[in-house]
Amino acid sequence: MDKVDGTEHYNFKAPADLATLQVIILDTNPLAWAKLEKSSSLSFPSALSQLLIFANAHLAFSQSNRCAVIANHIDGAHFLSPADPGIDPRDPGEADLTPEELKEIAQQNASKYRVFRLLEDEVRASYRRLIMGTTPAAVMASPNGSSMAGALGAALSYINRICFGGTGGRSTGVPGDEKSKVTSAGGKVDDTGRTMHAKILVVSVTPDPANQYIPVMNSIFASQRLKVPIDVCKLQNATVFLQQAADATGGVYMEPEHPQGLLQYLMVGFLPDHLARRSLILPTKVDVDFRAACFCHKKVMDIGFVCSICLSIFCDPPEGAVCSTCQVKLDVTSLENLGKPVVLPAKKKKKKKAIDSLPESGVASAADSPAPAD
Amino acid sequence: MADSDEDFVLSSSGDDRPKGRGGARRSTRKSKRADGAPAPGATKREKWEDIQRSWDNVVEGADGSIAGTVIGLLEATKRKRLLRDTTPIQRGIIRHLVLILDLSSAMLEKDLRPTRFLLTLRFARDFVTEFFEQNPISQLSIIGMHDGLALRISDMGGNPADHLTALQEKAFTVEPKGASSLQNALEMGRAELFHTPTHGTREVLLIFGALSSSDPGDIHDTINSLVEDKIQVRIVGLAAQVAVCRELVMKTNDGDDSGYGVILDEGHYRELMMAATTPPVTKTEEKSVPSLLMMGFPSRIVEKHESFCACHSNLTKGGYVCPRCTAKVCFLPTECPCCGLTLVLSTHLARSYHHLFPLKNWVEVPWSEAHNSTHCWSCQAGFPINQAPTSPTKLKIKLSSNLASGASNGTGAATAGKNQQPPLPPTQRYACTDCKTHFCIDCDIFAHESLHFCPGCQSLTEDRIKARANMWPQITEEESRDATMGTQVAEATRMMENSKIAPGTSMEVDS
Numbered sequence: 001m002d003k004v005d006g007t008e009h010y011n012f013k014a015p016a017d018l019a020t021l022q023v024i025i026l027d028t029n030p031l032a033w034a035k036l037e038k039s040s041s042l043s044f045p046s047a048l049s050q051l052l053i054f055a056n057a058h059l060a061f062s063q064s065n066r067c068a069v070i071a072n073h074i075d076g077a078h079f080l081s082p083a084d085p086g087i088d089p090r091d092p093g094e095a096d097l098t099p100e101e102l103k104e105i106a107q108q109n110a111s112k113y114r115v116f117r118l119l120e121d122e123v124r125a126s127y128r129r130l131i132m133g134t135t136p137a138a139v140m141a142s143p144n145g146s147s148m149a150g151a152l153g154a155a156l157s158y159i160n161r162i163c164f165g166g167t168g169g170r171s172t173g174v175p176g177d178e179k180s181k182v183t184s185a186g187g188k189v190d191d192t193g194r195t196m197h198a199k200i201l202v203v204s205v206t207p208d209p210a211n212q213y214i215p216v217m218n219s220i221f222a223s224q225r226l227k228v229p230i231d232v233c234k235l236q237n238a239t240v241f242l243q244q245a246a247d248a249t250g251g252v253y254m255e256p257e258h259p260q261g262l263l264q265y266l267m268v269g270f271l272p273d274h275l276a277r278r279s280l281i282l283p284t285k286v287d288v289d290f291r292a293a294c295f296c297h298k299k300v301m302d303i304g305f306v307c308s309i310c311l312s313i314f315c316d317p318p319e320g321a322v323c324s325t326c327q328v329k330l331d332v333t334s335l336e337n338l339g340k341p342v343v344l345p346a347k348k349k350k351k352k353k354a355i356d357s358l359p360e361s362g363v364a365s366a367a368d369s370p371a372p373a374d
Numbered sequence: 375m376a377d378s379d380e381d382f383v384l385s386s387s388g389d390d391r392p393k394g395r396g397g398a399r400r401s402t403r404k405s406k407r408a409d410g411a412p413a414p415g416a417t418k419r420e421k422w423e424d425i426q427r428s429w430d431n432v433v434e435g436a437d438g439s440i441a442g443t444v445i446g447l448l449e450a451t452k453r454k455r456l457l458r459d460t461t462p463i464q465r466g467i468i469r470h471l472v473l474i475l476d477l478s479s480a481m482l483e484k485d486l487r488p489t490r491f492l493l494t495l496r497f498a499r500d501f502v503t504e505f506f507e508q509n510p511i512s513q514l515s516i517i518g519m520h521d522g523l524a525l526r527i528s529d530m531g532g533n534p535a536d537h538l539t540a541l542q543e544k545a546f547t548v549e550p551k552g553a554s555s556l557q558n559a560l561e562m563g564r565a566e567l568f569h570t571p572t573h574g575t576r577e578v579l580l581i582f583g584a585l586s587s588s589d590p591g592d593i594h595d596t597i598n599s600l601v602e603d604k605i606q607v608r609i610v611g612l613a614a615q616v617a618v619c620r621e622l623v624m625k626t627n628d629g630d631d632s633g634y635g636v637i638l639d640e641g642h643y644r645e646l647m648m649a650a651t652t653p654p655v656t657k658t659e660e661k662s663v664p665s666l667l668m669m670g671f672p673s674r675i676v677e678k679h680e681s682f683c684a685c686h687s688n689l690t691k692g693g694y695v696c697p698r699c700t701a702k703v704c705f706l707p708t709e710c711p712c713c714g715l716t717l718v719l720s721t722h723l724a725r726s727y728h729h730l731f732p733l734k735n736w737v738e739v740p741w742s743e744a745h746n747s748t749h750c751w752s753c754q755a756g757f758p759i760n761q762a763p764t765s766p767t768k769l770k771i772k773l774s775s776n777l778a779s780g781a782s783n784g785t786g787a788a789t790a791g792k793n794q795q796p797p798l799p800p801t802q803r804y805a806c807t808d809c810k811t812h813f814c815i816d817c818d819i820f821a822h823e824s825l826h827f828c829p830g831c832q833s834l835t836e837d838r839i840k841a842r843a844n845m846w847p848q849i850t851e852e853e854s855r856d857a858t859m860g861t862q863v864a865e866a867t868r869m870m871e872n873s874k875i876a877p878g879t880s881m882e883v884d885s
Contacts, residue, residue: 306668
């Protein structure tokens, strides 16, 4: 029957050789970078140029590889590359240079591979614009300002459009719908409708934004669904969220011991694409802390109690058995006699006649003894 | 199952135009339900006389192109899928579901390509994956109806891999044969759900391809015992409506038959089936008793030498250690095979939060606001630039007859607002009601279906985020700023009080 229908060809698909989109999320909190420079002598400019070398290396792998850079700034996420369409592409740092000086710069860069230069110019120009729009007061107001969730959300939305044509990675699963997939991508599509592979690299210097727990978790799940690994390069302030993000999405988590050698960490740890990674032992962290913190005392514990309605975690049954998050009265009777032998509940009196016919004493004693005497 | 009906209500009363064959057929099917607002002047006309032809709605622009209309229709279709009730409703997050597949000879029909049987199995696989993605701490079991008997395919368990293997090994190798027996399958499902704890839901999703059931006893007895055991049944019919299925769904869902759907085509089949992956709304009359569950949050270990895991007896080098009995399991979430403690990752709990705190629907941006943005905030896709209302290249889209109720999906202020003026082409911008950031339709869908948060809101200042962070109790006040949302919330609260949340009706907001 199958053969008549010719269904077998649905199962056969050669793995498409797709290009990779690298999205870099870069913390640009000036205060955090200043702190890092003090402790490890890695300054932001040198980190940025090392990062650009890494991006160029990625672009050099294949003509169709692409790269996007998102700044996780104190006031939100900003695209550095591709820069916002419609914005003046000139570098504000070069605004007051004379045409002769500009020409000289252009001649210096004349022999540079065009793709590299475009990316570098764009990132530098957008970053200058970003910093010019940031006041010292704003920096001091939010010393740990970070919008990791917003940046991850923007990165994933961008990946969703570039790599999946906006379908969200859900194959429609309806046979006969195949033609809709072969649209934007010059033909090459794999079975989930993806036209490019993608990976995200987070270069982070700020501590975990505690109030973004749920959105960060949600973006982890979204990237799991899109099969996009989140790599994390944590230069200071060890983090739990990003550690879980890397672990859950199959990415690499690294805390460089010597941040001044950033480039080498980037090249060795984060450059391989998904195909190469299959045959490599990745330098990721193996022991990940999965213990949960309770909502009531923020205690980290490994056995806890969970409200069945809102899934809040408690270290002990809450007072009065009322869940503090959703205000629902909880049934804790099953927990009260933990460790004690379970007693069968008294039989419900559905069949009156049957019970009446039983000897009276037997029923009564069973119902009256809630727990064994010992 | 509510979703399929909700979708329909939206499409008939919203401002999106019918999209060809599917739309027209859908509205004819639902004509029985008499909620597809009949045209005012035509009292005695039959439903099939009112066929809306999709090509009537398309009018060429001055340059002879219909691109603008096509974009509008595409976006309307995408958005129809997306708009849903965003009231934070209590849902049964911890679920126990039995998936019953029809493996009778009726499944050999080829009205679905390649056959009903193969398509069902394919969807069943997708369903398992999607179900556990949406409900990581829930349990599933699969039963087949084969040759008059109930065939157990997989046992109640929380590991998607087990179910997928079982489907591959047991279901794919079975040749559909004989009659299907509702009673046998339901009784087996009931037996599987009998021991499940009271704080979780008990559900059955039945895929029914046949039009008859050959039962050993009285099916009505089974229905009554299902009601007694508080098991909710949803049915996806592949052929036609069957009276006993309808009764079964009505009785087990407090008289609400929205859980019974008959498919139109492959896409609709998938839609109906996937609707069951959303956790069911908890009705106020205690279906389930809220309780505290003891859970373990195990840590991962990496060993030098391989050892057996307690769950599959496989040799593995790493795994998770139960904090109570220190047995090693290789997969989470699971129940410790040794001491019975539920073992989860805290991320699994976080995964279910979006069912409880859904992201609000975004609204379409009218042209008057559209000049604020040139591109989508999150994916950098460009927006169409502003066109003056008198532009000669303007494309006209005919108002459909029922546009008067166009405000029901909360986008009333957008294109459909003025009744007499021909509407403009869509702005293709959608704005979050909180942060007023503009997004494209793809990001809108992505944010609502996958991300479950608004990237724009998350990159605002901390104060704003904090204001949003106090989620549950405050949300009513916060939302009531927005008139449409306020109505929705009020409606839902009222319905919750009346202890009758009929999922089908909660979408119809009159504003």
